[in-house]
Amino acid sequence: MNYYALFAQLLELTTALLLAPILNGWVNQCRAWLQNRSAPPLLQTYYTLSKLFHKDVLLAHNASSLFRATPYVTFSCMALAAAIVPTLSTELIFAPAAxxxxxxxxFALARVFIALAGMDVGTAFGxxxxxREMFIGFLAEPALLMVFFTASLISQSTSLSTIVTTLAHRDFVIYPSLAFAGVAFTMVSLAENARIPIDNPTTHLELTMLHEAMILEYSGRHLALIEWAACLKLFAYSCLGLALFFPFGIPEAADPASLAIASVILIVKLAIGGFLLALIETLSAKMRIFRAPEFLGTAFLLAVLAMLVHLLLETGK
Structure with missing residues (x-):
């Protein structure tokens, strides 16, 4: 057994679990500063999760076992997703499954469970x-797949570790297709994480709620797990974007020195990415849900254009 690879995998999972709430707090801080408001503490998400874990769980009388299991399934899916995205090294135990x-x-499995749980109790908001969640997912997943297919055509593999190794550790090549794919991925990431302009994570108005509407019936540790899973999803998408489009600093080795340097580089890149996300949200306005097909349709077309640019202009590089 490669103990370095096992250590790197455990470190990556631990980093995701610890940094995901901080990344969410950093984005909230940056958005508050850009809007000239008093910023919440960086660790505010931790305080909220701790408070929720100490509260009792209240369940509706007609809640099924699926409603009870969904927080654990969703959290597990997001934790596994964050663990298989190569952020600290490409030499990981989960690399063959990545x-x-x-x-x-x-991502689709977690979406199906949370959508079913939202309808399980039978409330109108849920x-x-x-x-709305399934509507957005139906539009976002094809665009995300096209982005992955563009990267896989470059590396000749759908393995995330192989893609990162190809882009980061081989001869430097400029791929114009990745520019189109990067814009498409950003648009999909905003939609998948219920951020502006698709959704507003800070409101509970029934006309704008998307993610929040499905979890109104949750409380206590169940709500804490769902909120933590949402932070992990944002972290996973952020790391995925960095791995695909800014892969420098991700080593092939899994020795302690390389992991330490990669951890510092990851924190710096996440800080910059979190600020840019807050800037996008500050400069954008929440669009009507009926405009979402245009937004995500544009993302899909950009992703398809990225594939065509690679096939027509970059083949043979």
Missing amino acids: DAIALVGL SLGSR
Whole structure:
């Protein structure tokens, strides 16, 4: 057994679990500063999770076992997704399973469970949020797959580790297709994480709720796990974007020195990415849900254009 690879995998999972709430707090801080408001503490998400874990769970009388299991399934899917995205090293125990299509399947599995749980109790808001969640997912997943296919055409593999190794550790080549794919990925990431302009994570108005509408019936540790899973999803998408489009600093080795340097580089890149996310949210306005097909349709077309640019202009590089 490669103990370095095992250590790197455990470190990556631990880093994801610890940094995901901090990344969410950093984005909230940056957005508050850009809007000239008083910023919440960086560790505010930790305080909220701790408070929720210490509260009792209240369940509706007609809640099924699926409603009870969904927080654990969703959290597990997001933790596994964050663990298989190569952020600190490409030499990981889960590297053979870190397939781009499998990653999309993990996101889809979590979405299906949270949507079913939203409808399980039978409230109007839960059903509304579930329909909107599946509507957004139906539009976002094809665009995300096209982004992955562009990267896989460059590396001749759908393995995330192989893709990162190809882009980061081989001869430097400029791929114009990745520029189109990067814009498409950003648009998909905003939609998948319920951020502006698709959703507003800070509101509970029924006309704008998407993610929040599905979890109104949750409380206590169940709500804490769902909120933590949402932070992990944002972290996974952020790390995925960095791995695909800014892979420098991700070593092939898994020795302690390389992991220490990669950890510092990852924190710096996440800090910059979190600020840019807050800037996008500050400069954008929440769009109507009926405009979402145009937004995500544009992302899909950009992703397809990225594939065509690679096939027509970059083949043979």
